[in-house]
Amino acid sequence: MSLDIKAIRSHFPIFQRETSDGVPLVYLDSTATSQKPLAVIEAMNNYYRRSNANIHRGVHTLAEEATALYEAAREKIARFINAPSARQVIYTRNTTESINLVAYTWARANLKAGDLVILTEMEHHSNLVPWHMLQAERGIELDFIPVTETGLLDLDAYQTLLARSPKLVSFTHMSNVLGTINPAAEIIRMAHEAGAVTLVDAAQSVPHLAVDVQALDADFLAFSAHKMCGPTGIGALYGKAELLESMPPFLGGGDMIKEVKLRSFRANSLPHKFEAGTPAIAEAVGFGAAVDYLASVGMDNVTAHEQDITEYALERLEEIPGVKVFGPSAQHKGGVAAFTLEGVHPHDVAQILDKDGIAVRAGHHCAQPLHEKFGIPATSRASFYLYNTKEEVDLLVNGIYKVKELFG
Amino acid sequence: MSLDIKAIRSHFPIFQRETSDGVPLVYLDSTATSQKPLAVIEAMNNYYRRSNANIHRGVHTLAEEATALYEAAREKIARFINAPSARQVIYTRNTTESINLVAYTWARANLKAGDLVILTEMEHHSNLVPWHMLQAERGIELDFIPVTETGLLDLDAYQTLLARSPKLVSFTHMSNVLGTINPAAEIIRMAHEAGAVTLVDAAQSVPHLAVDVQALDADFLAFSAHKMCGPTGIGALYGKAELLESMPPFLGGGDMIKEVKLRSFRANSLPHKFEAGTPAIAEAVGFGAAVDYLASVGMDNVTAHEQDITEYALERLEEIPGVKVFGPSAQHKGGVAAFTLEGVHPHDVAQILDKDGIAVRAGHHCAQPLHEKFGIPATSRASFYLYNTKEEVDLLVNGIYKVKELFG
Amino acid sequence: MDDLYREVIIEHYKNPGYRGHLDPHNIFFADNNPLCGDHIEITIQINEDETVKDARFDGHGCAISQASADLLMEFIIGKPIEEVKQLNKQDILDMLGIDLGPVRLKCALLSLKVLKAGVYGLGEASDSLVE
Amino acid sequence: MDDLYREVIIEHYKNPGYRGHLDPHNIFFADNNPLCGDHIEITIQINEDETVKDARFDGHGCAISQASADLLMEFIIGKPIEEVKQLNKQDILDMLGIDLGPVRLKCALLSLKVLKAGVYGLGEASDSLVE
Ligand SMILES: Cc1ncc(COP(=O)(O)O)c(C=O)c1O
Numbered sequence A, B: 001m002s003l004d005i006k007a008i009r010s011h012f013p014i015f016q017r018e019t020s021d022g023v024p025l026v027y028l029d030s031t032a033t034s035q036k037p038l039a040v041i042e043a044m045n046n047y048y049r050r051s052n053a054n055i056h057r058g059v060h061t062l063a064e065e066a067t068a069l070y071e072a073a074r075e076k077i078a079r080f081i082n083a084p085s086a087r088q089v090i091y092t093r094n095t096t097e098s099i100n101l102v103a104y105t106w107a108r109a110n111l112k113a114g115d116l117v118i119l120t121e122m123e124h125h126s127n128l129v130p131w132h133m134l135q136a137e138r139g140i141e142l143d144f145i146p147v148t149e150t151g152l153l154d155l156d157a158y159q160t161l162l163a164r165s166p167k168l169v170s171f172t173h174m175s176n177v178l179g180t181i182n183p184a185a186e187i188i189r190m191a192h193e194a195g196a197v198t199l200v201d202a203a204q205s206v207p208h209l210a211v212d213v214q215a216l217d218a219d220f221l222a223f224s225a226h227k228m229c230g231p232t233g234i235g236a237l238y239g240k241a242e243l244l245e246s247m248p249p250f251l252g253g254g255d256m257i258k259e260v261k262l263r264s265f266r267a268n269s270l271p272h273k274f275e276a277g278t279p280a281i282a283e284a285v286g287f288g289a290a291v292d293y294l295a296s297v298g299m300d301n302v303t304a305h306e307q308d309i310t311e312y313a314l315e316r317l318e319e320i321p322g323v324k325v326f327g328p329s330a331q332h333k334g335g336v337a338a339f340t341l342e343g344v345h346p347h348d349v350a351q352i353l354d355k356d357g358i359a360v361r362a363g364h365h366c367a368q369p370l371h372e373k374f375g376i377p378a379t380s381r382a383s384f385y386l387y388n389t390k391e392e393v394d395l396l397v398n399g400i401y402k403v404k405e406l407f408g
Numbered sequence C, D: 001m002d003d004l005y006r007e008v009i010i011e012h013y014k015n016p017g018y019r020g021h022l023d024p025h026n027i028f029f030a031d032n033n034p035l036c037g038d039h040i041e042i043t044i045q046i047n048e049d050e051t052v053k054d055a056r057f058d059g060h061g062c063a064i065s066q067a068s069a070d071l072l073m074e075f076i077i078g079k080p081i082e083e084v085k086q087l088n089k090q091d092i093l094d095m096l097g098i099d100l101g102p103v104r105l106k107c108a109l110l111s112l113k114v115l116k117a118g119v120y121g122l123g124e125a126s127d128s129l130v131e
């Protein structure tokens, strides 16, 4: 089934805007953050207009409504990733906080000097820096699954690394630069055979692919609402129940406790143990609405549509002299095309495209080591989501020709 | 000047709702969370409908708009508390995260076993549990400024505690149960004389009083947007520049870095050093709008109005046989009245009031040790904000008489 | 006044029929609701044929928690233990004759949680007993 | 095409007049923009009367950063050092003849930052030099 893109675009109010007079928005930056459908904006709107109250301990009508909405959203998110139970879904601010939560709690409780953590060369800074910090603090060791010239993970090298008995394998499900969709189930199976716990950075996969945490057998999985049609300010960490239960709490404060004395406390049960203080309530409601929206479109349809556009985009981009697209071929790849244009800096490319309303990102996309690996300081990146069209790819390509002309 | 409450109430869409058929909302739970004016709801709305993009590194129009909005809000918040510069305002999720940030970074870098941290007996769990956790991890010592029978801090006892050379004095500016407004400037001056750093839990003060961090000479000051007409999901930590600069980062990831290599990173400058990953962008915009709204009303007007209502409420409540209000007299107190009604559990009080649309909170209000001190498991709490009226106090009092009748 | 505080609840709260302590007893269990400090303890005597001979509760807390406990004790007397083990949330709501939000539900279910932990001979009362 | 990429910018980017390296020189300084990897280094010769005798930049990066550097070198030759120390953001924007958002502003100001760190003899180039 192919998506009715016209209908879908009409769900997103931002597409009514022009970036400057008469210039419509061509938004090709969903990998950084997605746009939001009206249903999500309105869900939060209604929350603030009708049900806003602090949650959990309130007896009054508003507090009960707010609590019910907040927890119903958690159920929706749990179903969306096929978590066995909603209490295994912890609300965080974003993928970054989800990963840090694991680094501060599970990792600090379980890793000691010399213990090996395996990452990959294509990680986002969010899945590098928390481990750098732990390395500096604890003396853990880090090693990296190499990325091949074509932008895939080198699984043979991974097999070799596993012989060193890592305690944790933490990797991105989909690269935000190369677009590579990594074989997560296989990476996890191999890690488990070697006795390691796994963390999946699913910031780019949950928004774009049907992700089933039980089929993957993931131990931890982190993602952000803002990349999947949801609001900023909220993300999630999924974890296996026995791991989450065994972990010490992260932030201390209201709601994460069962009982507080002047000099001690007892932690609450899941998921509250990891949610200290007044949470992002309206944002949880919006997150739930986003998941409803994506589920109504159907994740398989979303993936198929993106695949279709990406194939077309790669074809068109590669025909432009001087353009080099990074990453694997379309079949291993999500809706991301990071490229360089010979003789023109990515910032100039992005800025000139912007004058035609075309929003692409330029820079290292929070993946500096990966850019270093490919010997470039920066790329321009176009990325696609359910609301993008082939016509927009054509506009991008025309825009790049204009850039070439200007710098020719 | 007295507030035009009718106009103010018209700014808050939620007051158009009824809690059940024909029963209007009497919202007396602003200490838990405040309601939101239309200006705040619409600011976020517009952000999502027009400018939504990820910030900081984007070159395209939307990214620049979003970045400008996000940083302009920081400037507004800095001005609102008279911070010397906006880079001293760190966005967090809430007061709780702000306090934990200090506990995880400044405190873990500066406190060792045996070092004394002074808290008070009237702290919210948010300013207890982070220190319990550090006590368990590090062996720091905790001691507490006692609360007198009338609900004030015992400053003589504090003076005695200071002789033990504490490293940190962390205290609430205003109690969320007793309503006590503590003499923050004096507490800080005394702490500084003893060589201690200070952290002010300003969750209840910044929403209700004009707070000037420079006049207070506070080292750190924590507050939440949701209690001051702003959205959920965002709060702030103010800190003195030299302290913030000397502190190690908290969460690792995108945006908080200057440079990332495969095995190391360099932290970014303030405020970004402490803001890892995609932040709560829409919420920052809403936070800025909330600060604009409060500034337009005038914080002195807000305080005066609340004082007026509180005086009236204390008068009316204390005339009800069997009612006992906790905390000091109105002149030392913000807009909070926590009370017990003889023979009736606070949960029952709250629930019966709710049937008349009156929203009060019942429980320990995340201040269990304080309740223990007063020998009660729970209280009912009515709290007031700029939109409350004396008529609402009358409805509360009538409601309590109904409860008495029912249980009589 | 309203169905939440139906007369029966206030009546059972103010004049409980089954408040007290049985000695000797076959089953004893106690727990509290940490959210509000409600406390319930129960003592139960059992007949040779595995039915409830007598039952009492003691404790303090809100009208909902105390009335539920009283109604529950009344209900189980004479019932087979096997049947007591099957009691669930809905049974309590039926006894109270009202609907409750999530926070007050905890109050209402405290006595059932304590009862079931007791009859199952568990070391700890868990929320999952009453779901 | 549009005022951001005015011909003068593209022209200075493609055919810079002051790209190079002076030897001997009185001042040398180098820095990069960590966001995009742009790199600028400058060498400057100074006359006895404290005016700029000659100036060159080298480096790589976007058109904005490289053109600004070229325009800046052209501008300062012959000027008193004291005047060079006073240059600020607006001067660069005037040379470019365009307005810039916050991200691209960093590109535009990189050469000024490097220049000022050099003439002030600082160990490190800080953003506050060009505000
Ligand atoms: C005095 C005080 N401190 C801290 C907090 C915690 O605020 P938040 O839940 O927004 O983190 C509260 C809110 O209830 C409070 O009243």
Ligand SMILES: Cc1ncc(COP(=O)(O)O)c(C=O)c1O
Residues within 6 Å of the ligand: A031, A032, A094, A095, A096, A097, A124, A126, A127, A172, A174, A175, A176, A201, A203, A204, A224, A235, A366, B254, B276, B277, B278, B279
């Ligand atoms: C692969 C990957 N991991 C992690 C992140 C960080 O997500 P967030 O900024 O929402 O924490 C991103 C977002 O850019 C990403 O693409």
